Amino acid sequence: MGQRGLFDTEDTLVELIKMGDPLAKLNQVIDWNIFRSDLNRALAKERKSQAGRPPFDYLMMFKILILQTMYGLSDAQTQYQILDRHTFKRFLGLGDESLIPDEKTIWNFREVLNKQELGPKLFKKFDSYLNQAGYSAKKGQIVDASFVEVPRQRNSHEENETIKKGGTPPEWEKEPAKLRQKDVDARWTQKNGENFYGYKDHVNVDVKHKLIRDFEVTPANVHDSQVLDDLMDADNSRKALWADSAYSSRETDRRLKRRKIVNNVHRRGNRHSPLSMFQQLLNRRKSQIRVRVEHVFGSLECMTGMFIRGIGLSRSKTRIALMNLVYNLRRYAYLANSA
Secondary structure, three states: OOOOOOOOHHHHHHHHHHHOHHHHHHHOOOHHHHHHHHHHOOOOOHOOOOOOHHHHHHHHHHHHHHHHHHOOHHHHHHHHHHHHHHHHHHHHOOOOOOOOOOOHHHHHHHHHHHHHHHHHHHHHHHHHHHOOOOOOOOOOOEEEEEEEEEEOOOHHHHHHHHHHOOOOHHHHHHOOOOOOOOOOOOOOEEEOEEEEEEEEEEEEOOOOOEEEEEEEEEEEOOHHHHHHHOOOOOOOOOOOOEEOOHHHHHHHHHHHHHHOOOEEEEEOOOOOOOHHHHHHHHHHHHHHOOOOHHHHHHHHHHHOOOOOOOOOHHHHHHHHHHHHHHHHHHHHHHHHOOO
């Protein structure tokens, strides 16, 4: 093997751009500085003293979380991949000699984001950016929800009963180290005979651009329809809503009628009152629009497997907010490059 030339790394990066480096595409179309003021304002409060080594640039640390979410990496693997991959360094604006944050620093930064509840705020910041860039919500809205699982807890029956009632098992309170590893917010539920443990990502997607416009995070056992009011988008250019039959009810009909929104929710039959042929035909037609939300969840599945490692509703909201934001970042890059 010959000695590496001075410009070998640069030539490799140029070649990767030609082959379609997704990180380079994000940097080309997104003005990352839109996030800087919110990050600086919130995170500067956490620094109690000017002693010691200055903190890493907050925007760079935020982009590390974008990388981590986009590729489904643990904190340790994130550190390793940044050290190993030139494309990651270029995305972050780092050189070969730059100091790389270790896994503990990455964990601490995400914890600060969580304490400041910055995840949803940064999601909203990018939504405003999308509107200014000409990608406002149009042609109606689609609502749906998907499970986001977390590591399963091995608790006794008595412990689970206490958690369901909103309490904490007394023996856990005596062991703080054990309590820190217990998720008292996640819940079990079942769908189509399959068990799930964790949370739900409830989303509102606009029909035209297939971008996530809003989201809510709940324990997995919360029914989809319970957060419908919180998800509906008053700013969409068309007053129409699509959803699957989980949202079908007289109460949903009343809600949409009050808001003067065209009801395209799938109708649901039962053993005593099956759907007519006409109702089945209408459902199939509605599916041609509603199916667009499945593409969104398919993309999220490819990133994280709809599985996160976090304990508690607050941390899960931060991670799910980042998931939804990363989807929008990638979707915007695709739309901008296709224009």
